[in-house]
Amino acid sequence: MTQASSVSPLEALLGRSSTGDLVAPAPQGEVLARILSAGLRAPDHGHLYPWRYVVIAGEARPAFAGHVVAAVGRQEPDAPEKKREKRRRRFSETPMIIALGMHLRPEHKVPVMEQEMAVAAGAMNVLNALHLEGFGGVWVSGKFCEDRSLLSQLGLEAPHRLAGFLLVGTPETQDRPAKRPEIGDHMAFWNGQEPVAFRADDRRH
Template sequence: MSFNPKSPGTVDLLLRRRSAKARRLCEPGPSEQELTQILQAGMRVPDHGKLTPWQFLVVRGEAQTKLGQVIYDAYAEETDDAGSEKHQSWRAYPAQAPLLIITISRPSEARPIPKWEQRLSAGAACQNMILAATAIGYLANWLTGWPAYSPGVRAALELEADDRIAGFLFIGSYKEKLKERPRPDFDDVVKFL
């Protein structure tokens, strides 16, 4: 079957898409085949110089529990807030939805492409995965928060010095009605030169 990129339904998705709150996402999560599609959509993003400046870590089941412990321990180690309610809540952070994909921005030096552009490509990967998940019938939430900047979490994920966590992408089913969120005023954002 030939591919026809003309797709009014996609424009509708782009104009109406919403995130769900990660903690309200529930089972079922994507099947293996759907997960592969979501990841492939993440790889099909603008990438100046063909550098593939991103990696995707799939975190499900036991790996979510383990990462929760890593975040919990790192928070105790790196803050003065050990024992607080917030500290407790970080343990459940990675498991709040059926599926977590962590997008790592990993710039390459193989070509003289500005790092900024390579970081943007990682952002595009995040958004493509969210859109793919949404188009399949799930909802998603792109979060960062404290764990994205923790040296302990970075070490446990075996990140390299220049790696950045571009996003924790939580994906799952959503059974509630989504409320609209205020959007910027068109004229505040757009200037016709």
């Protein structure tokens, strides 16, 4: 399942893209543990270990999808039925869901934003690890992720929160070209005197 050895690690990372077109199998056993361990290698100011991963797979998916739809109803009572059914279908049928729990410590000297960024960095590590092991995933979120009843199902009582979910499986199509911006538009060298400017900003205004 892993990327071909003839491809350099950097080339493999540059080939990653998010995809929701996922089929079985999803990672299991030691492979799953290794992939999630990559999340624990993210920067973590203060060594607070804020990562909490909840894996939902197999027969647990339809039951959890019911909790997601109920959360959508509470958080977005005007949400159309089509949106609710899309959530139900994705959380019922995707081979694996990984909840991205954030175990936060608001009283700590490390700002909450930095604790949240550690979780986000961990999530990106997991997405990269999935790709390198031959799997795929997409990060989804929304107002339903703020629902306290849903969070309680995931062991995330206040003040702990949820950064969203990774939908995980094997990409239905292996060639997943994605249009990416040019790095030259998003980087600059400071010359020691004047503020930098980015070409990407010029193109958006």
